[in-house]
Amino acid sequence: MSYSVFVDTALQLPAPDVEALIEGRVIAAMPRMFIEPGRSFALYPANISINLLPHEQYYRSSFLPIAKTSFSQLSSETVLIKAWAKCEWCQILNDSESLEALSQLTVWTTDGLQQTLLQRRYIFLTHLRVYLLPQPLEIPVHPSGNFVSLPKSLNVTDATPVVSESIFAKRRHKLKKFEPPDYPELEELQSALVYLSTTNPKAKQLDAEIKMFLGWSEKLPTTQPDPDLAWISAIAQIGNSSDGNTFEKLVRKSFIKLGFANSNNKPEASLNPESTGGAGGLDFYCETPYQVVGECKATKSETVADGTPAQLIKLGHKHLQEQYNCCIKIIMAAGQLNRHAKLTAIANHMNVIRPETLQRLVELKAKQPGSIDLLQLKPCLEQQPFGEEADAKVNRYIDDVREKLKVRSQLIKIVKNRLEITGVENAGVETLHGAYYANPNPPQPLKLEEMHEILIELSSPLTGYLGRIKGENLGRDRFYFLRDLSLED
Structure with missing residues (x-):
């Protein structure tokens, strides 16, 4: 159920950090102060650095092109605010043992984190649930400070989260435990597509799909219909x-x-x-x-x-x-x-x-x-x-394909809704089978084994609609949501 909240301040963060949050690439920031969980604020992309290290040493090489672009696009007179965030948790780090693991889960280098810890003695790692504003807000540049007062309060809603609740919970768990990312190789591939995707539509689509698969994005950007x-x-x-x-x-x-x-x-x-x-x-x-x-x-x-x-x-x-x-x-x-x-x-x-x-x-x-x-x-x-009469055969084939697509779209929705309602990270086949039949009009009858085969198909890396945690047998496989399958009439 959607809710709204009034936001009257904005947290100043380095512009690349804000961009990483908006992209869904990270779910955490390093403010200069402890932030109470539950507090909401806009995200202010500022022309500031966390420490004295040059950008090349502070940001990981995979993120460096975006970091440089973020700084270069800043204006000296106005700031464009695109998102707001709610603090879900704030942890305090004062040892260097976990910084290498933290680097793998964020855009900062281990050296950059070490330098920040030496400079501040503490790192306040704030876990942020980020939402996009319906329209960007342009305000005058504010010279300094952790929080900036907005010209007027914003009545914002949680209608446009950058990542879904289930994906956020999964990534937040990894961040708390400093567990390594699931697909570091895919992250490197996505980084290699950054420059190419600006001029090549296919590279841009692949870039968007990889972000979706990694859990950095809630849904694919609106694409133009097939010109054909x-x-x-x-x-x-x-x-x-x-x-x-x-x-x-x-x-x-x-x-x-x-x-x-x-x-x-x-x-x-x-x-x-x-x-x-x-x-x-x-x-x-x-x-x-x-x-x-x-x-x-x-x-x-x-x-x-x-x-x-x-x-x-x-x-x-x-x-x-x-x-x-x-x-x-x-x-x-x-x-x-x-x-x-x-x-x-x-x-x-x-x-x-x-x-x-x-x-x-x-x-x-x-x-x-x-x-x-x-x-x-x-x-x-x-x-x-x-x-x-052969015309009817082809129409029946088309109807059958459309029916199969409806079943798959429905299963993806069931996985997504089930995880968001229960707050768990994944669901088993029997649970999903029961949820499928909780709908009074399922697209078509499915046996447990048939559903399991379709779920495996949807979790293939070539489709990437669901993620799969492989179990020892059918009853042990577990699935989680990655992206929607939208159907057009």
Whole structure:
């Protein structure tokens, strides 16, 4: 349940430390004074250093580029406040034995921490739960002091935490016990992406996903929709028109988008959208991961005559010869087939698929890139029924994929909610199975073993939706939340 609080002061911290807190890279700061747990305040990025060491010696090399950028972006007249924080705990360190472990969990070097301890005699390590402000607050620069009075009190809420409660609890436990980080190699990889991610969109996305996996971020930044959706959304409209040439190009682009390919450069039997087959060539031909050949028929209102399936047979044998018989055969057509065309299509094992169904399939691929498995789609295209009833097979495949995505999204939500409600760090399979059926309308029935297999799938490093603590057997595996799986209509 959300709550609000009034904040009238801001804690001054070095600008890089504030940036690390906002990124979720750290959950602690080193103020110059003890801070009472429960106190709330804004975070003021100041042009100050903790000690006399240069930045290169004070901040870990993996964080140094961000530290330098944070200082360089400071203004001499105003300060931009982006977040507020609540102190959850404040521990006092006065020995050097734990500083190396602390360095691994933060952005500071061991030497920097040693120097700070020598200079102050004590380190006040404040554990902070950080929340983003709806809008940044710009205030005049304040010359000095631990806390700065804000021009006016802010009524802030906990609606936008940098990290979830369960992830914060897990990281806070590590910080209290000075346990090493789980994935130091991934932290190094993320650091290597810092410069590249500013110019490369794929590197930026990978950077965001790694931060999510490490628990530095609560959710991925808002990403732009797949630009291909612009032409994908026109497939049905063009297919139901008389623009056959454009429809053929869209069909070819669709098969490429789905993951089909063709190394054949001959325009008579290719998949190149910019070099269509023309009057004497096949409308589309795929070589991998399996052979597919097809004919397109954009129609505004008329029925599809027997000439369309007959054309596919004629050109298929002409350009592919013996390979034609090994191909899955598809007619992309908006209009209804007449009686003769139906008989020819069924007798020759041709799938008749509507433009609306193709659009639906490719839209799912664009919105959920890993959702379409072409090898699982293959049986839908090579088994009876053929003809116009084949369209229903493909739609059932799409519905099945969407249903599987709903199940996975629901399981991720269950793990997330379970940990946030109970405050525990992870949950077992039996507990999650019970929570799944606590919902009066679960997406589909799941046996305990089936759920366990899906949870393992979601905790794979290649998916990274959940984390897994491996047990000795099924009942001993435990899972925790990493990131959401959002579904689009």
